[in-house]
Amino acid sequence: LGVGKNQPIGGNTTFSSKGDQDIENVASYISIIEPVSKPKSALKKPRYDTGAGKNAPMTGSYDTSPGDGKSFRTTTKTHLLTTGDEDSARLTRAVWDKDHFDENQSSSANLDGKQQQNAGVKNDIFNAEGQDTVTSYEQIDLSVPPSVYSLPTINGTKQIDLVWDLMRYEAKVEAAREPLLVSFLYSTIINHPTLESALAFHLANRLSNPAMLSTQIMALIREALDADPDFRRNLRADILAVRDRDPACNCLPDVFLYFKGFHALQTYRVSHYLWKSGRRVLAHYLQSQVSQHFQIDIHPNATLGSGIMLDHGTGIVIGETAHLGHNCSVLHHVTLGGSGKKGVDRHPKVGNGVLLGAGASVLGNINIGDGCQVGAGTLVIEDLPPRSVAVGVPAKIIGRFVDVTAQPSIGMNQLGSKESDEDIAFYI
Numbered sequence: 001l002g003v004g005k006n007q008p009i010g011g012n013t014t015f016s017s018k019g020d021q022d023i024e025n026v027a028s029y030i031s032i033i034e035p036v037s038k039p040k041s042a043l044k045k046p047r048y049d050t051g052a053g054k055n056a057p058m059t060g061s062y063d064t065s066p067g068d069g070k071s072f073r074t075t076t077k078t079h080l081l082t083t084g085d086e087d088s089a090r091l092t093r094a095v096w097d098k099d100h101f102d103e104n105q106s107s108s109a110n111l112d113g114k115q116q117q118n119a120g121v122k123n124d125i126f127n128a129e130g131q132d133t134v135t136s137y138e139q140i141d142l143s144v145p146p147s148v149y150s151l152p153t154i155n156g157t158k159q160i161d162l163v164w165d166l167m168r169y170e171a172k173v174e175a176a177r178e179p180l181l182v183s184f185l186y187s188t189i190i191n192h193p194t195l196e197s198a199l200a201f202h203l204a205n206r207l208s209n210p211a212m213l214s215t216q217i218m219a220l221i222r223e224a225l226d227a228d229p230d231f232r233r234n235l236r237a238d239i240l241a242v243r244d245r246d247p248a249c250n251c252l253p254d255v256f257l258y259f260k261g262f263h264a265l266q267t268y269r270v271s272h273y274l275w276k277s278g279r280r281v282l283a284h285y286l287q288s289q290v291s292q293h294f295q296i297d298i299h300p301n302a303t304l305g306s307g308i309m310l311d312h313g314t315g316i317v318i319g320e321t322a323h324l325g326h327n328c329s330v331l332h333h334v335t336l337g338g339s340g341k342k343g344v345d346r347h348p349k350v351g352n353g354v355l356l357g358a359g360a361s362v363l364g365n366i367n368i369g370d371g372c373q374v375g376a377g378t379l380v381i382e383d384l385p386p387r388s389v390a391v392g393v394p395a396k397i398i399g400r401f402v403d404v405t406a407q408p409s410i411g412m413n414q415l416g417s418k419e420s421d422e423d424i425a426f427y428i
Contacts, residue, residue: 049325122291144237151229163236164195167252174253189253196225196232202257203267207289224273231269236308238265241307243413244358245329264296268304275300302336305352309409311359322347329356329409339364351386353407357414371401373408373417389424391415401428 046201061358152159171189175182190196200221208214225231242255242262249255256261267290274283283300291297298318305326310316315333318324321344322336334356338346348362351369357376362368369386380395387401401408402425412425 010349024374049289055345073345104254128297149233149236159425161195163239167256170251172252187235196222199235199266203263206263207293221270224270228273231273235266237264237307241309245410260294260320264290264294264298264313265308265310270296271300320346321345323349325350325354326353327352327407328354329412330356337361337363355408355411371406371408399424
């Protein structure tokens, strides 16, 4: 207004009473505009259906059949979640339901001799449930049965891959539930023709860096998968192992996309293939990337079976000459360490169906028998007989499992729980 510091240069800085009066007169004509208040909007409906699927507060569903209205009907909860769709229910039953294998005995005529033998062993185990017949541990078939996954035969029979079918279906359900992840789910799972293609794409993006592009890593993964049929079958067994044992897992895409123990295990299988092919420098490179990104260190020359779950994964160390059997569950900060110098068989040999608790250390060239359970924080430096339960530093055998076919890796019951005490005969 030309007063004070705003006065033009050379002007008079003395305030006149008339000038002050003029300012007051001008201000009296300026109307103060009140802020406009936004109208209160109606309450928005929740974006997600929190009463269905994995978000259901109770194990039940609404029966909307004609004439009955909406009556609540309780259901039995299983470890595989369904969305009520007929196709999803069929795939879910086919993955692990024993009745599915019994109902499809007629399809075994098209299998080769080895597959028929495996399917027969699987059905013998199912039929033996509830009877006094004892099944030896060596007869248990821990692989994915042919009715769930089978390679195409010479005569052009279509490949069966129910794991991939179920994963793609559940990914579509998750995409419909969460719009922000639609692009991510389509690029990593839904748009891929096979599980192998999706795995190569996803792991390559997780492990890429300026030294090696994602396209180069993806080519290595596809090479290993295409050359090794056992790798492809173990991949599906590992996914189902996590889905079946981890209560925090809600669907197959959760395992595939987010569980770093699963990612580290599959990258190990690629590096193991490279090691056996003589490309040891490249195998060490992948081992280093896994250690850096996932905090899990598995030597490429170690031997790991199928159906393995690395729960949480952080801090797991598996040495060069270590052996980990089929169907094992390994929790975080477990060490299968060596004792001795280079060139010596110096690491543990762990059998099938073994549960290694969090922080357990197994050191030296010792044997852990089939079906053993090692408690959290235990230090094992001597052999453990099959089905033993060991705790303490150093380890002390406190009991053994009564059932000769017991696999604590599947039940995941920690020592001291009611479920665990029912299956173990403790020593006094």
